[in-house]
Amino acid sequence: MPGSIRLFVTAPLAAGVEIAATAAQAHYLGTVMRRAVGEMVGLFNGRDGEWTARLATMRRGEASLVVDRMLRPQAAEPDMWLVFALLKRDATDLVVQKATELGVAALWPVLTARTNAQRVNLARFHAIAIEAAEQSERLTVPSIHEPQPLSALLKTWPTGRRLFVAAEREPAPPIAAPPIVARPIVAPPIVAPPIVAPPGAPPGAAPPGAATTCPAALLVGPEGGFTPAELDAIRGHPLVTLVSLGPRILRAETAAIAGLARLQGAG
Amino acid sequence: MPGSIRLFVTAPLAAGVEIAATAAQAHYLGTVMRRAVGEMVGLFNGRDGEWTARLATMRRGEASLVVDRMLRPQAAEPDMWLVFALLKRDATDLVVQKATELGVAALWPVLTARTNAQRVNLARFHAIAIEAAEQSERLTVPSIHEPQPLSALLKTWPTGRRLFVAAEREPAPPIAAPPIVARPIVAPPIVAPPIVAPPGAPPGAAPPGAATTCPAALLVGPEGGFTPAELDAIRGHPLVTLVSLGPRILRAETAAIAGLARLQGAG
Numbered sequence: 001m002p003g004s005i006r007l008f009v010t011a012p013l014a015a016g017v018e019i020a021a022t023a024a025q026a027h028y029l030g031t032v033m034r035r036a037v038g039e040m041v042g043l044f045n046g047r048d049g050e051w052t053a054r055l056a057t058m059r060r061g062e063a064s065l066v067v068d069r070m071l072r073p074q075a076a077e078p079d080m081w082l083v084f085a086l087l088k089r090d091a092t093d094l095v096v097q098k099a100t101e102l103g104v105a106a107l108w109p110v111l112t113a114r115t116n117a118q119r120v121n122l123a124r125f126h127a128i129a130i131e132a133a134e135q136s137e138r139l140t141v142p143s144i145h146e147p148q149p150l151s152a153l154l155k156t157w158p159t160g161r162r163l164f165v166a167a168e169r170e171p172a173p174p175i176a177a178p179p180i181v182a183r184p185i186v187a188p189p190i191v192a193p194p195i196v197a198p199p200g201a202p203p204g205a206a207p208p209g210a211a212t213t214c215p216a217a218l219l220v221g222p223e224g225g226f227t228p229a230e231l232d233a234i235r236g237h238p239l240v241t242l243v244s245l246g247p248r249i250l251r252a253e254t255a256a257i258a259g260l261a262r263l264q265g266a267g
Numbered sequence: 268m269p270g271s272i273r274l275f276v277t278a279p280l281a282a283g284v285e286i287a288a289t290a291a292q293a294h295y296l297g298t299v300m301r302r303a304v305g306e307m308v309g310l311f312n313g314r315d316g317e318w319t320a321r322l323a324t325m326r327r328g329e330a331s332l333v334v335d336r337m338l339r340p341q342a343a344e345p346d347m348w349l350v351f352a353l354l355k356r357d358a359t360d361l362v363v364q365k366a367t368e369l370g371v372a373a374l375w376p377v378l379t380a381r382t383n384a385q386r387v388n389l390a391r392f393h394a395i396a397i398e399a400a401e402q403s404e405r406l407t408v409p410s411i412h413e414p415q416p417l418s419a420l421l422k423t424w425p426t427g428r429r430l431f432v433a434a435e436r437e438p439a440p441p442i443a444a445p446p447i448v449a450r451p452i453v454a455p456p457i458v459a460p461p462i463v464a465p466p467g468a469p470p471g472a473a474p475p476g477a478a479t480t481c482p483a484a485l486l487v488g489p490e491g492g493f494t495p496a497e498l499d500a501i502r503g504h505p506l507v508t509l510v511s512l513g514p515r516i517l518r519a520e521t522a523a524i525a526g527l528a529r530l531q532g533a534g
Contacts, residue, residue: 094361098521098524101515101517101518101521102513102515102517102521102525103513103515135516135518136515136516136517136518137515137516138515245528246369246370246531247370248368248369248370248403248404248405249402249403249404250368250369250403251368251402251403254365254368254369254524257365257521257524257525257528258369258524258525258527258528259528260525261512261524261525261526261528261529262528262529264513
């Protein structure tokens with residue numbers, strides 16, 4: 001449950017560095033949270049760990065912070081992706097927020113035959129993910145990719161990344177089996193990928209410095225399910241494992257949240 | 268993902284029985300889903316399994332259905348409760364919906380020192396749970412109890428029902444350990460408890476005919492967390508096990524959904 005103020009910034013973090021808050025952050029600090037000059041907040045940027053910073057100036061909707069000391073170093077995080085068919089706006093927002101809380105490294109919205117939504121507002125997804133990362137005490141913000149057809153993503157799927165597919169009305173083993181639990185990355189510390197990846201970035205491009213064991217992903221289909229042709233393509237992919245989320249039929253956003261919770265174990 | 272129409276009814280289900288739809292159901296069938304006389308829908312009541320029924324009459328906002336044949340018998344379901352500190356309206360609604368999808372048998376809203384909400388609309392919770400049960404292909408609707416202080420619920424906690432408590436910033440083992448997975452009830456078939464339990468109903472009162480193995484519950488605190496005194500009372504309870512949902516700080520509603528997903532395994 002949310003604790004003290006933590007803000008995500010893009011600037012490098014080191015003792016003594018002065019950082020300008022964005023307009024939204026300045027508004028949040030001054031107007032929403034009523035913080036005054038001299039008070040402390042936490043900062044993280046996905047690369048340099050978490051730091052305390054002192055609110056140095058605040059006036060006319062602007063604020064600056066001076067970085068003080070490191071609270072904790074950048075740490076390894078699970079290398080789990082979520083691939084999900086775009087849903088209606090509220091459901092997609094929920095998926096972005098909850099997947100961030102549950103620690104996913106990357107979000108890949110995809111288009112399928114039965115996907116209704118086509119357009120997304122990546123800036124809004126980005127804002128939701130940042131807020132969720134700030135509140136959940138993550139040290140990174142997940143990368144969020146441009147939507148693309150599921151078939152295109154499967155064609156360029158990175159070698160070695162297992163893809164668990166939430167199956168309904170299909171025989172599949174339960175998702176809780178031990179080998180499919182993603183393990184936290186051990187060392188060296190992961191370097192955060194860019195927040196919003198450029199549309200052309202290959203899905204297999206690992207961020208520099210990332211050492212991953214057991215990279216994995218969960219794929220959740222649209223409300224109407226996959227078509228038989230899509231299921232054939234999925235089943236035929238060498239890295240795919242169909243998994244069951246139980247006997248009930250879950251809404252797509254519930255399948256995403258519950259599936260991630262189970263895959264990540266205590267990660 | 269939701270399939271064909273399924274409706275929850277309170278009347279007994281048997282071949283040939285005629286059942287009057289509620290006004291809301293008649294509106295849903297005729298106006299929302301544009302169903303015509305002669306078309307088939309599914310019915311369940313939490314006791315008699317799932318049946319097909321033919322839309323027999325429909326006019327002026329009223330509809331009746333004639334039960335045809337049984338699709339599947341009433342089946343055992345996991346005996347899992349969710350105890351949760353009342354949250355803001357949207358978050359509580361989400362918990363009721365997702366917990367129903369994830370198969371909980373009973374929802375126990377509680378009041379804690381840091382709970383902001385005091386009043387609830389049980390009728391709305393009930394409607395949300397029924398809709399989620401209809402869409403998730405459950406054969407029951409969870410019972411939803413009147414809010415009460417957490418201390419009162421702990422005092423009357425039923426013997427033999429383990430209570431897993433989502434712990435944050437507390438040393439606790441991961442929630443995924445095998446002994447805490449709730450097992451489906453085997454036999455005889457569970458008889459559904461009343462949808463909304465009367466305020467005075469003792470929490471240990473099992474529905475008649477229920478045979479339970481490994482009854483369990485998950486307790487999730489309010490956004491602000493439990494107070495030290497509450498944590499002491501929780502820790503001191505003989506049936507309580509503190510469990511971790513991972514290193515991140517989850518919103519209360521996320522903790523409820525993710526915790527249930529993990530506890531239930533493939534249940």
